[in-house]
Amino acid sequence: MATATDTTQRDKDLQDLIQRVEALEGSVAQDKLCLGVMKGDLDYTMAAFIIGLGAAAYDMEVDMFFTFWATAALRDPKKRAKKGFLDKMFGWMLPKGTGKLPLSKMQMGGIGPKMIRSVMKMHNAQSLEELIEQAAEMGIRIHVCTMSMDVMGIKKEELIDYPHMDFVGVGTFVDMFSNAKQCWFM
């Protein structure tokens, strides 16, 4: 029969174990995918949304962090923003929205992206614009890197209307990916 000593030891073991399990629960990755989108080419941006939507369909939470060149992909060609000279210059050089994104390969003076787009349409694959629309419906969050916007002279008022968009620094991104199940930089 259990003596008082045994019982006390067993209680201590159990309490100790509860604490260890709590620590584990705190450090285990959440069911979340975090995508750092930097390149901003048509093919890479589409890949990011296709994978993000795939993950969202499996009930993963999806956070996308748009930084460097990829911020230009979020520009709305119909919107305008007041800019200084240098920002204007960058603005001319960077693609004005998804419709102008180059391919990372086979660009061929602009023929490549048109070819890929028409072939994808033929195969009933969604266009980048449709993917972004669906991402909005699925609740995928887009976080835009404020430092990149500063450097490239991109203003909030020239970006697309997207329901789950905010503007964050690198610290927020670190916080985001540190407990995600997977995070890629693409």
Add this chain to the structure above:
Amino acid sequence: MATATDTTQRDKDLQDLIQRVEALEGSVAQDKLCLGVMKGDLDYTMAAFIIGLGAAAYDMEVDMFFTFWATAALRDPKKRAKKGFLDKMFGWMLPKGTGKLPLSKMQMGGIGPKMIRSVMKMHNAQSLEELIEQAAEMGIRIHVCTMSMDVMGIKKEELIDYPHMDFVGVGTFVDMFSNAKQCWFM
């Protein structure tokens, strides 16, 4: 001495803890590396196999998902497939197998890849073709993205013979990486 109440409470605590540990065991990452291979250049494809083989040597399970441009790297130059006009056109523009892969840098009209290959040989590093052979021996799985094959007009019958190859959609890839220890997109 333990009273009936104490014992019941202790039992409840233990049962509760068992359930929490089970939940943790279900969500912890498996000893698996998952590589999304998209770029398909000689250097990036070699990097993917070198790292995959390194992980396999440490007893990690390795899954490679070949998508977009990288699918062309799996073509066997000796094989032929019946294709429509557009698929044929893509076929001409995409590299026909590992032997034709460009470098992501220092391509220099085809001299770069030859230089890298000969220098690697000099240093007794394995060629891409040898790496693929070894990957087959080590049981590394290659999953080819069916959507990419459709878009680029690449047919199963023109791909290399690889013992652990199958053809999957993005959903299977999501499933694959969601419980992997690490997953990269390169």
Add this chain to the structure above:
Amino acid sequence: MATATDTTQRDKDLQDLIQRVEALEGSVAQDKLCLGVMKGDLDYTMAAFIIGLGAAAYDMEVDMFFTFWATAALRDPKKRAKKGFLDKMFGWMLPKGTGKLPLSKMQMGGIGPKMIRSVMKMHNAQSLEELIEQAAEMGIRIHVCTMSMDVMGIKKEELIDYPHMDFVGVGTFVDMFSNAKQCWFM
């Protein structure tokens, strides 16, 4: 009241659970970020250090693995190393240190990197050289891939002075990332 049988069973359950928790503790990812740096362009190398520093500020351990093209970014333009003909030739073609790194986009014959650098300065963002200095202070480790050094003919004596630098093979890298919370290849 607890019978001897109950107590024995409860002890067994508890011991069993302790073992399962130990196994979980062993397999859970450590608070560590692992960055595989391969591309070695100015923008990608800066991104790697910015994110590494962000993670270090959140008390994550940070390991950077420099491989392929990125090893050239670690060269010190003031240092010289004795080399054979082929290594010399590679040496001429590869950028000699951070000051010569191209951009992955908008290179424009060397104007792009100068523009980005001056705009970043204007916005009080740190230069790549300052980022590396700060990484040294924060204890970020740089591991240089020995195979890449061999292939590109890069010698230890021509690399920058960095307090936490060592020279490792792919096995060490696998070991490093297998228990990291996140690992990217960029």
